[in-house]
Amino acid sequence: MTTPARALIFDMDGTIVDNMDFHTRAWITFFARRGQTIEPDAFFRDTAGRQGKEILRHYLGAELDDDTLATLNHEKEVLYRELYGPHRRTIDGFDAFIDRAREQGWALAVATSASPGSARFILDEMDLQRKFDAVVVGTVDVPRGKPHPDVFLKAADRCSVLPAHCIVFEDAPLGVEAARRAGMRAVVLTTTLPAEAFAEFDNVIAIVNDFMQLDVEALLSLS
Incomplete structure (x- = not known):
């Protein structure tokens, strides 16, 4: 199959x-x-x-x-x-994590509410854009920000992947809620808020401090 x-x-x-x-x-x-x-x-x-x-x-x-x-x-x-x-740098373990995900056949997308200039400031100037199959900049690509699901649904569409087969990575409750409304599961990074801030969300499958704590194969088994 x-x-x-x-x-x-x-x-x-x-x-x-x-x-x-x-x-x-x-x-x-x-x-x-x-x-x-x-x-x-x-x-x-x-x-x-x-x-x-x-x-x-x-x-x-x-x-x-x-x-x-x-x-x-x-x-x-x-x-x-x-x-x-x-101070620009990726979160610990991010680069190795997405490289492994690519090897395992996952499509990769960015879905951000940042302005186009801020997206370029990170994705282009840090040479990250080339690592992704799709980038959705919410301020120009969709009419509504999070917690509306628009930005994640657009990313799934651009990757030609059904929402149910997407996993979102977020650090904010509004983003996790947007993923929930999109019918997507979420992994939370506690870069800004503690784990308990996400206790109400039933679509969260993991809460971690950084990407060093994540395993691509383990996520694959949950999909």
């Missing part, structure tokens, strides 16, 4: 690279310039996985037009890249 096509779909920020603290610090500075104070942990839980325009409209006003949003988002992204640029 032919084995069905399978795919591993990776969120980018906080999952391929451990950068969410730098995003949060950039947002803190961005909002401080406007007289707003945000609580980091609550902000992450409420926004991780959402598109920048969704975050800006939530905090600064739903009436913001697209041109204003683009300008504001660029300001925040410049702050983030200045902070994180000297």
Whole structure:
């Protein structure tokens, strides 16, 4: 019997690279310039996985037009890249893990809510783009951010893999919820939140600190 096509779909920020603290610090500075104070942990839980325009409209006003949003988002992204640029590296074990997954016949995709510039900042400038069969940049490829399932369903479609045969890698509750709505199982990386933050999700099949704790063959046996 032919084995069905399978795919591993990776969120980018906080999952391929451990950068969410730098995003949060950039947002803190961005909002401080406007007289707003945000609580980091609550902000992450409420926004991780959402598109920048969704975050800006939530905090600064739903009436913001697209041109204003683009300008504001660029300001925040410049702050983030200045902070994180000297620290860019993949999460421990990631490179070996995806190389082994490729050998085992898995399709590989990225599904991120980052801006196109931020995606290039990680995937292109770190020479990661070539390792993936598909890259979905949610801010341009789908209308809605997480927890809506759009970005993961688009990645599955581009890999020609059924959602039920995809495993999502995430670090945020909104992302795990998006995977659940897409009919996909999820592996959680605790780069930003502890394991107990994901206790409510019945689609989580593993919770790990990094990719050193994962085995491709073990995941294959669960699919």
